[in-house]
Amino acid sequence: MTSPKDSRPSKPLDPQTELVTSGRDTVAQKGFINPPIVRGSTVLYPTAEDLHAHRGEFQYGRHGTPTTKALQQALMALEGPNCAGVGLAPSGVAAISTALLAILKAGDHLLVIDSVYRPTRNFCDSVLKRYGVETTYFDPLIGAGVEKLFKPNTRAVLVEAPGSQSFEMPDIPAIAAVAHARGALVVDDNTWATPLFHRSLDQGVDISIQAGTKYIGGHSDIMFGTISANAKTWPLITEAIRLLGVCAGPDEVFLALRGLRTLAVRLAHHQQAGLEMARWFASRPEVLRVIHPALETDPGHAIWKRDFTGATGLFSIVLKPASKQAVDAFLDTVTLFGMGYSWGGFESLVIPFDCASYRTATKWNPGGPTLRFHIGLENLDDLKADLERGFAALKAAG
Numbered sequence: 001m002t003s004p005k006d007s008r009p010s011k012p013l014d015p016q017t018e019l020v021t022s023g024r025d026t027v028a029q030k031g032f033i034n035p036p037i038v039r040g041s042t043v044l045y046p047t048a049e050d051l052h053a054h055r056g057e058f059q060y061g062r063h064g065t066p067t068t069k070a071l072q073q074a075l076m077a078l079e080g081p082n083c084a085g086v087g088l089a090p091s092g093v094a095a096i097s098t099a100l101l102a103i104l105k106a107g108d109h110l111l112v113i114d115s116v117y118r119p120t121r122n123f124c125d126s127v128l129k130r131y132g133v134e135t136t137y138f139d140p141l142i143g144a145g146v147e148k149l150f151k152p153n154t155r156a157v158l159v160e161a162p163g164s165q166s167f168e169m170p171d172i173p174a175i176a177a178v179a180h181a182r183g184a185l186v187v188d189d190n191t192w193a194t195p196l197f198h199r200s201l202d203q204g205v206d207i208s209i210q211a212g213t214k215y216i217g218g219h220s221d222i223m224f225g226t227i228s229a230n231a232k233t234w235p236l237i238t239e240a241i242r243l244l245g246v247c248a249g250p251d252e253v254f255l256a257l258r259g260l261r262t263l264a265v266r267l268a269h270h271q272q273a274g275l276e277m278a279r280w281f282a283s284r285p286e287v288l289r290v291i292h293p294a295l296e297t298d299p300g301h302a303i304w305k306r307d308f309t310g311a312t313g314l315f316s317i318v319l320k321p322a323s324k325q326a327v328d329a330f331l332d333t334v335t336l337f338g339m340g341y342s343w344g345g346f347e348s349l350v351i352p353f354d355c356a357s358y359r360t361a362t363k364w365n366p367g368g369p370t371l372r373f374h375i376g377l378e379n380l381d382d383l384k385a386d387l388e389r390g391f392a393a394l395k396a397a398g
């Protein structure tokens with residue numbers, strides 16, 4: 001039974017409205033807007049007959065609760081009509097490893113974008129290798145040229161757009177067209193854009209992953225991951241989730257749903273603030289280049305404009321050549337930009353990075369020290385003043 005207020009118009013709602021209204025069942029929730037945080041392992045059957053028939057909407061805590069159901073419904077509404085199901089994982093890395101284990105077997109070949117999140121690369125080079133899966137890395141800008149790297153046993157292509165840290169923008173539809181012509185699946189790490197700004201499953205991607213730790217949670221207080229799959233791959237994903245015992249904790253699931261409710265307003269701010277700060281960095285004499293696909297000057301801009309409906313608050317800059325000591329003076333002087341991994345919360349962050357040491361398909365030679373920024377929800381004049389102090393320290397340490 002549902003409340004009349006839970007009924008939905010037949011015409012599809014805008015994603016912004018879906019984020020607010022989907023996954024609600026006010027009758028089951030006894031009038032409360034939000035679902036309860038259901039902590040549970042055992043689910044009791046009322047009769048022996050029900051037990052033998054495995055009858056009941058929920059059977060066991062690991063397989064789902066009213067809390068996970070609400071979040072899954074909301075995520076499915078956000079992913080759009082090509083989403084057949086969403087699996088929940090205890091972290092972004094767990095979502096990626098579960099998805100890869102779900103679709104690969106010994107003897108398979110996997111193509112992975114060279115700009116992939118580094119722990120994903122580590123998983124391919126260790127666990128997958130040990131299990132007899134061979135990985136080949138490819139140039140993020142290769143597009144349809146990825147065809148020449150296919151082998152008869154290529155089972156899947158893993159992309160990430162834009163690339164972690166370096167923000168190259170791959171041509172996902174072109175890569176997906178080649179993969180599908182070869183009978184391979186396409187997996188996308190969609191953490192940067194979220195389905196609000198990039199509907200991967202509408203662009204030829206079969207499995208779309210998010211580190212829910214980032215923008216879905218939005219407050220740097222959870223570890224969480226999601227695996228969204230189309231009809232072709234959802235049976236493989238559910239099977240792997242069940243067999244591997246993957247499940248997410250009730251508090252994380254609740255907080256992920258709470259984060260989703262405000263995702264659109266937060267991302268609108270991160271987008272606008274990120275772009276303004278990117279333009280500000282581009283005007284600074286200390287900066288060689290800003291790597292942000294929503295900037296008109298960025299090499300990935302045309303693809304971003306074609307395939308994405310927005311940009312978020314994470315981008316990188318290349319400084320003009322400076323000593324490590326000078327860059328460290330900058331990092332130690334700014335106070336509003338915390339130094340730490342992860343991103344997607346309310347706070348601004350900065351982290352130095354160097355892709356050169358682990359890239360294998362492409363050379364990373366940016367021409368100066370590189371810093372990745374996350375622009376949070378602070379006042380932009382305060383952030384600029386903080387960075388100006390940092391640049392003064394960089395110059396003084398010259």
Ligand SMILES: *Cc1c(COP(=O)(O)O)cnc(C)c1O
Nearest residue numbers: 091092093117189191211213224
């Ligand atoms: C953070 C991140 C992950 C991993 O998420 P965790 O929740 O930290 O495991 C995966 N991919 C990308 C692009 C990320 O930024």
